[in-house]
Amino acid sequence: MSSSSNLPPNRPSGSVPPRRGSPLRPGAVPPPKRDQWPRPQAQQSLTGRPPSTPHPKASHAHSATGVSTSMPPATAKPPRRSRQRSNRWMVWAFLLVTTLGGVAGASAVSLLRIPNLPNCRAIFWPLASAATRLQCADAYADQGSVDSLLAAISLVEALPADHPLRSDINDRVELWADEVLHIADQTFNQGELDSAIAIAEKIPPNTAAAQQVSDRLRRWRAIWEQAESIFRKAEEHLRASQFRDAFSAAIQLRSVDNEFWANQRYDELTSLISRTREEVNLLANAERIADRGTVDDILEALQQVAAIEPESYVYAEAQTVLKDLSSDLLDLAEAALANQDGSEALRILGKIPPEARLEQEVADFRTLADAYELTWGGTTAGYEAAIVRLQSLGRDRPLYAKAQALRREWQWELEGVAQLNWAQQVARSGTVESLRAAIVEAEEVAPDNPRWDQAQTQIAEWRRGIALIEDQPFIDRAKLAALGGDRASLQGAITEVGQVPDNSALYGEAQDLIADWRWQIQRLDNQPMLTQAQQLADNGQLSQAVAVASQIPPNQALYDEAQTAIAGWQDQQSGRQSYQQALLVADSGTVGGLAQAIELALGVPDSSSDWTLARQAANQWSWDLLRVAESTAARNVDEAIAIASQIPPRTDAYAEAQLRIRDWQGQAAGSPANASDIRPPRDR
Numbered sequence: 001m002s003s004s005s006n007l008p009p010n011r012p013s014g015s016v017p018p019r020r021g022s023p024l025r026p027g028a029v030p031p032p033k034r035d036q037w038p039r040p041q042a043q044q045s046l047t048g049r050p051p052s053t054p055h056p057k058a059s060h061a062h063s064a065t066g067v068s069t070s071m072p073p074a075t076a077k078p079p080r081r082s083r084q085r086s087n088r089w090m091v092w093a094f095l096l097v098t099t100l101g102g103v104a105g106a107s108a109v110s111l112l113r114i115p116n117l118p119n120c121r122a123i124f125w126p127l128a129s130a131a132t133r134l135q136c137a138d139a140y141a142d143q144g145s146v147d148s149l150l151a152a153i154s155l156v157e158a159l160p161a162d163h164p165l166r167s168d169i170n171d172r173v174e175l176w177a178d179e180v181l182h183i184a185d186q187t188f189n190q191g192e193l194d195s196a197i198a199i200a201e202k203i204p205p206n207t208a209a210a211q212q213v214s215d216r217l218r219r220w221r222a223i224w225e226q227a228e229s230i231f232r233k234a235e236e237h238l239r240a241s242q243f244r245d246a247f248s249a250a251i252q253l254r255s256v257d258n259e260f261w262a263n264q265r266y267d268e269l270t271s272l273i274s275r276t277r278e279e280v281n282l283l284a285n286a287e288r289i290a291d292r293g294t295v296d297d298i299l300e301a302l303q304q305v306a307a308i309e310p311e312s313y314v315y316a317e318a319q320t321v322l323k324d325l326s327s328d329l330l331d332l333a334e335a336a337l338a339n340q341d342g343s344e345a346l347r348i349l350g351k352i353p354p355e356a357r358l359e360q361e362v363a364d365f366r367t368l369a370d371a372y373e374l375t376w377g378g379t380t381a382g383y384e385a386a387i388v389r390l391q392s393l394g395r396d397r398p399l400y401a402k403a404q405a406l407r408r409e410w411q412w413e414l415e416g417v418a419q420l421n422w423a424q425q426v427a428r429s430g431t432v433e434s435l436r437a438a439i440v441e442a443e444e445v446a447p448d449n450p451r452w453d454q455a456q457t458q459i460a461e462w463r464r465g466i467a468l469i470e471d472q473p474f475i476d477r478a479k480l481a482a483l484g485g486d487r488a489s490l491q492g493a494i495t496e497v498g499q500v501p502d503n504s505a506l507y508g509e510a511q512d513l514i515a516d517w518r519w520q521i522q523r524l525d526n527q528p529m530l531t532q533a534q535q536l537a538d539n540g541q542l543s544q545a546v547a548v549a550s551q552i553p554p555n556q557a558l559y560d561e562a563q564t565a566i567a568g569w570q571d572q573q574s575g576r577q578s579y580q581q582a583l584l585v586a587d588s589g590t591v592g593g594l595a596q597a598i599e600l601a602l603g604v605p606d607s608s609s610d611w612t613l614a615r616q617a618a619n620q621w622s623w624d625l626l627r628v629a630e631s632t633a634a635r636n637v638d639e640a641i642a643i644a645s646q647i648p649p650r651t652d653a654y655a656e657a658q659l660r661i662r663d664w665q666g667q668a669a670g671s672p673a674n675a676s677d678i679r680p681p682r683d684r
Contacts, residue, residue: 575608
């Protein structure tokens with residue numbers, strides 16, 4: 001931004017101070033220049049006024065002090081011209097004048113181009129003249145840097161206040177001081193507040209620009225504080241993943257009265273917002289992948305999270321996620337140990353990234369892995385060694401609590417192992433008494449003991465062993481008795497196997513045998529009734545067959561077969577009744593009777609023995625209806641159509657009836673029927 005609103009009066013608003021040379025970086029110290037000469041005074045006199053134009057035939061010389069003095073005019077007297085002279089003398093005269101004029105011009109140019117002082121930095125300034133100081137000051141100021149401008153001011157301010165050139169000196173000092181303030185303003189707009197303040201504070205206090213410094217510094221600091229406040233607010237929104245609010249704050253930077261904040265820092269902030277949004281999405285995606293729970297998924301999620309740089313606003317959250325995912329890997333590694341897969345556990349352990357900073361946890365886990373492997377043999381010595389191994393983890397270790405929990409669990413399990421080992425020694429002889437004693441010992445293992453399931457399995461085996469010794473003979477004798485297959489043999493087998501007690505391991509097998517043999521007895525009891533019912537049905541005595549088959553009780557053998565047979569016989573009864581009723585109705589000979597008879601005949605199920613007769617009758621009655629309709633058509637076409645429409649689709653006369661109806665409908669519409677359209681009914 002420009003500080004044009006605070007320019008001194010001698011500079012137009014919005015203008016940039018003139019530069020006499022290529023400006024260096026603001027605040028840079030000008031490099032020493034050898035043989036640096038003051039500017040020639042052909043363009044400006046020491047008083048700051050432009051010199052008068054020299055006469056063509058006069059030259060001006062400058063003194064060694066740089067003060068311009070007029071040299072006496074070198075008047076060239078023209079040679080006398082005589083009208084009697086020949087033209088040759090005129091030519092020579094012209095050449096002489098031209099030569100003298102050239103010499104005079106060259107002399108003037110030489111005098112006007114006084115050589116610069118040999119080296120401004122090597123001059124002994126206490127003895128230097130004011131003109132030399134001004135020339136060297138102009139040379140310094142031409143470099144355009146802060147240090148060179150301040151050096152120029154310092155050089156001319158050493159002259160006394162009553163110096164004849166003080167007016168010109170003051171103008172130059174004001175100009176140079178204003179240039180320093182402009183450089184400070186540019187430095188501020190380039191984002192270097194401290195450098196801008198340092199430059200502005202170097203302006204000599206006796207200048208007009210110095211009077212603007214305090215206001216300018218106050219304004220700069222206020223602008224800077226405003227911009228930093230906006231940026232901090234945007235950063236807070238970014239850390240909270242409030243991207244819309246962060247972007248709104250970024251928009252406010254565009255109105256800050258500083259080019260660095262309004263442009264560069266605004267671009268940086270919008271880029272930060274976009275990158276932070278992408279990183280938040282990356283974290284969410286990584287957590288979704290990790291939720292699948294497999295090792296490969298967690299490793300993929302870790303790879304995505306590790307890509308977030310420390311400079312990111314979500315870096316702290318990413319580190320938390322990274323540590324959580326690494327802890328999940330530790331859990332999976334422990335699950336592998338619980339399944340006695342040590343190689344998989346160590347493989348997972350090696351995948352934990354160093355960025356998670358779980359070095360101590362990993363080291364403790366290796367101790368846990370060693371202890372786990374000692375327990376896999378299932379021996380008391382192994383459990384005791386594992387418990388001793390866990391004692392190496394002190395209270396200051398991160399997995400101390402886990403080690404203590406395992407220690408208590410294995411101590412409890414060790415007691416179960418010892419109890420089971422003793423029970424197995426008791427049962428070694430294999431007698432009923434030893435097996436019962438072993439069961440009593442194994443039941444001492446508590447339900448919350450890790451070995452409880454193993455104890456229950458062992459108890460079940462010993463109980464079966466007792467049952468094989470005590471109860472298997474009952475089952476064997478019952479099976480032999482049931483081989484007779486008659487009612488008495490089956491009943492005897494049931495009685496024999498019923499002696500197996502309900503607490504026996506063979507009790508379930510005994511009950512299955514009893515159910516099977518009872519089913520066979522029921523079949524023997526119910527089969528005669530079902531056979532008798534079938535015979536009655538075959539003789540056409542359907543009602544009697546249904547009555548006999550219904551005597552078979554539910555939930556007994558052959559009950560389902562009896563119900564299926566009863567349903568079929570009832571269908572036959574219904575079909576026979578429908579057919580008989582159809583015959584009675586058809587005997588009336590009326591149109592309504594024939595239509596009703598057809599419907600009854602078609603309702604006879606195909607499982608009925610009368611189904612074929614019913615179908616034949618229905619077809620015959622359909623032709624009878626058609627003949628009635630044709631005889632009626634001679635006197636009343638509409639009535640004939642109504643009669644023919646009662647012929648159902650499943651009868652033989654249906655297709656012919658539809659053709660007749662179409663013909664009659666044409667006649668009713670007034671179109672004469674052709675002789676060929678009148679079809680005589682077929683005889684049936």
